Amino acid sequence: MRSATLTLAALAAAALLAAPGAARAQPSPKRGSIELGAGNYTPDVDSGFAKPGPYEQVFGGGKGWMFRAGFGYALYSGVGVVEGGFRSGYFRRSGKGIVDVSGTPVRSGDKTTFNIIPTSLTLTYRFDWMAEQWHIPLAPYARLAAERYNWWVTDGRGKSVESGATNGWSWTAGVALLLDVIDPGSARDLDRETGINHTYLFFDVTQAKVDDFGSKKSWDLSNKDLAMAGGLMFVF
Numbered sequence: 001m002r003s004a005t006l007t008l009a010a011l012a013a014a015a016l017l018a019a020p021g022a023a024r025a026q027p028s029p030k031r032g033s034i035e036l037g038a039g040n041y042t043p044d045v046d047s048g049f050a051k052p053g054p055y056e057q058v059f060g061g062g063k064g065w066m067f068r069a070g071f072g073y074a075l076y077s078g079v080g081v082v083e084g085g086f087r088s089g090y091f092r093r094s095g096k097g098i099v100d101v102s103g104t105p106v107r108s109g110d111k112t113t114f115n116i117i118p119t120s121l122t123l124t125y126r127f128d129w130m131a132e133q134w135h136i137p138l139a140p141y142a143r144l145a146a147e148r149y150n151w152w153v154t155d156g157r158g159k160s161v162e163s164g165a166t167n168g169w170s171w172t173a174g175v176a177l178l179l180d181v182i183d184p185g186s187a188r189d190l191d192r193e194t195g196i197n198h199t200y201l202f203f204d205v206t207q208a209k210v211d212d213f214g215s216k217k218s219w220d221l222s223n224k225d226l227a228m229a230g231g232l233m234f235v236f
Helices: 002-025 054-059 129-133 184-194
Strands: 032-041 064-078 080-101 104-126 138-154 160-178 198-209 227-235
Touching: 032 080, 032 198, 054 080, 054 104, 064 104, 064 227, 129 138, 138 198, 184 198
Parallel strands: none
Antiparallel strands: 032 064, 032 227, 064 080, 080 104, 104 138, 138 160, 160 198, 198 227
């Protein structure tokens, strides 16, 4: 009897000692995500003009960069994650103004700048089941967004000479690579210390239609081609 009692006591003590370690091994609850990224962007302002259009004449025909940051709140977490969120960013392109000289457009020496702050309400589905359950470090995702691009044009003195906002929508498809597999121990430490469950490197393509739903009175700020973007995502 005494031997059985000692055995039970030893097992209980072992369980108590193991409990903190087991608790530490459990990931913290997932509430949402934060992402930081950048991608190519060329507004389709010249779509209604013969080449070269006014945008190309002033700002050139090359692609620019749009920087984005976003936040998503987990609405569902099971077989994948559904997040509702908000994104914003910044795009800027500079060039030389065009003036009319006797009916002929001539490039002036004055600098002009085209600025856009895009804002998006998003709904994202991320299939992280492979990474969570099968230990395959990939999480494909898809996103739909309602878009509002707030824009303004400044002259050589930095004064706003024209401004407005254009609405539309976009879809995105991408894949995220789980970086935790590079150093699982550091990933667990980061989770325990900051609440960041996972860190992903993501790549995606986006088709945006931002033209006030076909309005002829609005600037067409749709991406001229598919936009390719990449960045980091933190799941917490």
